[in-house]
Amino acid sequence: MTVTDPQTLIPCPYKDTCSGCQLLDHPYGKQVQSKTSELRGLLQSHELQIPEKIEFLSAGAGYLRDRLDFSLQDGRLGLYGKNAREIVDIEICAQLSPELQTWYTEFRKIKWPFTKGSIRLRVGPEGQRGVWLDFANVDIKALLDEQSILKNLQEHAFVEIGQRRKIPVWNGHEFKLKDPELNVWFTTWMGELAVKLYCHVASFTQPSLKANKLIADKISSWVNQFPQARIIEFGSGIGNLTLPALTAAKSVLACEIDALSLEGLEKTVLMLPSELKPHSQKLTIYRGDFQKKILQDFSQFDGVLANPPRSGLMGFLNPLEELSYDQRPPFFIYMSCFPESMAKDMQRLQSYGYEIKELVILDQFPQTNHYEVLGLLQRK
Structure with a gap:
């Protein structure tokens, strides 16, 4: 976590009129506590077994958005x-x-x-x-x-x-x-090497280049716990999580519905620097509406990486239900900026035999009620 004085208050002349930030009157340390408590309470209300500690990562108390x-x-x-x-x-x-x-x-x-x-x-x-x-x-x-x-x-x-x-x-x-x-409008990381991401000004990316380094590092560290894993990814977008996962994975099947995002991912892979080029052979890109129908056999994968829209995973999880316990992928990495749908999906995953091993709040929306959550689940 970036060192930030817990008593930090960010000045704003519009705090009484603008709806963009809801927590400007709260010292940053109080924001950290309230977001952590809120997430814990939400997950517990869904009868989820959660780790004793929720890690909190921050790139700063303000001035982050690019x-x-x-x-x-x-x-x-x-x-x-x-x-x-x-x-x-x-x-x-x-x-x-x-x-x-x-x-x-x-x-x-x-x-x-x-x-x-x-x-x-x-x-x-x-x-x-x-x-x-x-x-x-x-x-x-x-x-x-x-x-x-x-x-x-x-x-x-x-x-x-x-x-x-x-x-x-x-x-x-x-x-x-x-x-x-x-x-090139954004950057992700493969290990310690920055990777230029090709997309459009209008494309979805994370809001902060600085905070995104923390996200990429966390994804890499989790995938590194499962060397040579075969991963299926839901909601790959322009490849922000795909490429960090590729560094340790044996293979990644990147699934995405948006054609323009996949065009960006394809160009990014094509333009990878020479030292990273071998990783491109491990990537397969597949387009489809995976919230409604998924054709892949989950038993062929060791892990799932998901960064769904606000509505959550929906039908993407249906194939897991049809598999026996031993056929289900051993681990599941979930990232979301909408904890409500994430909690529902995690409740379903828990019923399939998964347990939450690590939880991380990535605060790339300081001074607001919003935050990103990353979770590592493993088959018991």
Whole structure:
């Protein structure tokens, strides 16, 4: 755990109006205690047997995020307020890394020709800036026709537009939208080697590069307890957990529904540095909606690695029920930012003969009620 004074309070001029952070009045040490107690109580309410100690990992009490989504409303850019569906105009944010705060401050100078929209700002591992403009189609057309805003924006950042993540390209007369483009917007780790992850500005990644190192290290340490394991992964995304697991695993079958995420993973593997290239031979990528139907035979795997959406694992666990106790994979690694669905899934796993060996809170959302949980379960 990063050394942080338990009495640390993060200053924020918007703490009474902005809904983004709920715990600014609580010293950081109290936040650690309350999140740990909340998780313990939630899991116990599901009759789960949990370890005596819950490990707490933190990269700091604030200023961690390298990406954040903002809303535009009537000239105000910020987050929703506490008491109304109105946007609080925010100039500085205690969640943002220094690099993202600098980018956000510059971005706020833009005067938009329409009244509302969603905006994601991101800073990549080498300081590169990205913006995803998720506006209504009529507003996107207005932006393309206006031209000057996009020209200025592209001088400072890589721009993606709309749900399809199109790239605006100036042809000398007008802007045209071309297909999405993969770039390095995040980093994971294979042992002590940083790995560039290819994705889009609009792609899902963990929010903090700094905190993600703690996640990758924990996944690696757990997989290292089971050398040469054959692993099936649910929700691989762009490979943030896949690649740390590959360092010790015999093989990884990465399962994901989102085609754009898998395109990123495929390019990342293709671009691995020479010393890591041999690991790419151990990876198989499979696309499908694994919450609804899973075709793989779980008895062919030694471990499961799961990072599901908020809804949890759902039908992904069905094949385990059909196997005998001895056929089930010996270990199960579960990561989630939604402990409620995780608790339900762990209750089901416990009924299949698994027990929780280690629990970790990774606090990449300090000053808020949210936190990430990592759990290592083993077959009894």
